[in-house]
Amino acid sequence: AANPQWGGRFASGPAAIMEEINASIGFDQILWRQDIRGSLAHAAMLRKVGLLTEQEEAEIQQGLADIAKEIEEGRFAFSPALEDIHMNIESRLSERIGEAGKRLHTARSRNDQIATDFRLWVRDSIDGIVEQTEALMRTLARRALEYHDTPMPGFTHLQVAQPVTFGHHLLAYVEMLARDASRLRDARRRMNECPLGSAALAGTSFPIDRDMTAQALGFDRPTSNSLDAVSDRDFALEYLSVLSMEAMHLSRLSEEIVQWASAAFNFVHLSDAFTTGSSIMPQKRNPDAAELVRAKVGRITGDLIGLLTVMKGLPLAYAKDTQEDKEPVFDATTAITLSLAAMEGMIRDLKPNKERMRELAGAGFSTATDLADWLVRELRLPFRTAHHVTGRLVSLAEQKGCDLADLSLEEMQAVESGINESLYNVLTVESSLASRTSHGGTAPANVKAQATVWLERLAQP
């Protein structure tokens, strides 16, 4: 049989495969709350401008409240024949309350309806992800304060470079996540315009009040161009691109955790709660959570590229292609939500192996730059010359199989006669760390102050 919502000009119903490819109810039913919220705002506006009576609005409110209850309690029969969440709810409403239900779609189309529902959903998700991001930042900052003076090797090219503190390393991720949260807020601000009332594509002849619905739904204002409003999915793309970037950050931290937890590094111990065993090797403790978070960026970025590709070349205004916008957004949201929660747990539980990190922090001539800096400061050598002198001392120590600090004063002076005893003071990991007091540097005092600033900024109200 023809579709009861629009079957007037149809003699027969769709092919089974048509119904199957067309139906979005399997995945868009998640939007039911937003759809009902939008309908309530629309009905209130229709009543205000005289297109619904007070009685009709009251019936619609009651009907939608009953439907919400049916859905919440799992009693609502979603029907693929009714395609999507909009027609499922509207048809049920008419079934329950008759005429008034059939008036609800005045001055509205599914095109502005879905654009509105989807924005509401993405907006709510942004709020949830910002909250989760800040929870992770808080945990990182707390651990950073705890380990503000714990030495670890800083790497470049994954080669030991200069000593840093574990707290400094953790705070680097707080900075990245802060930018992600700021990008999310920024995207939210930009998307916060209401498409409702754009109707199918051209607006409507009815005297609707778009400011009223925009305000009721928490939008800053109505959108300004009806063609753009029903076809724009920038807000979803921007959301996905921010999530891709955030997932990339989480992936980097995950990779470090995987490395740190390996026997070769042995920098941290992960809790039982965030590791798994092996079905064959009884001794194994695998960092599966970190590996999965490391991988999630793959699907999230895939979701972004998928939707970008759907949108590419789409002519104005609405086309059914955009129904393909939802699954990538839902998928990416689930992935980032899981990732943030798992990462917060891993960081909360993580136990650093301070002895091992301290040992490696001093390995590989990691204070060679401190030596070169001493030559510049105390002997006024040009840095390039100091670099060369230090290189020769490193090479000497390497030949002898000892650390820089184990070279005798005579051996040092044979390379650079101006060197004196006080040079040895700058060769320890602790002195190196303490000296890095430049803004943003790794000196424990800096790290402590910075962690404290973050904890204050992130303090829960």
Ligand code: ARG
């Ligand atoms: N389910 C549709 C979507 O997600 C709603 C809009 C349908 N509009 C239409 N003219 N067929 O895009």
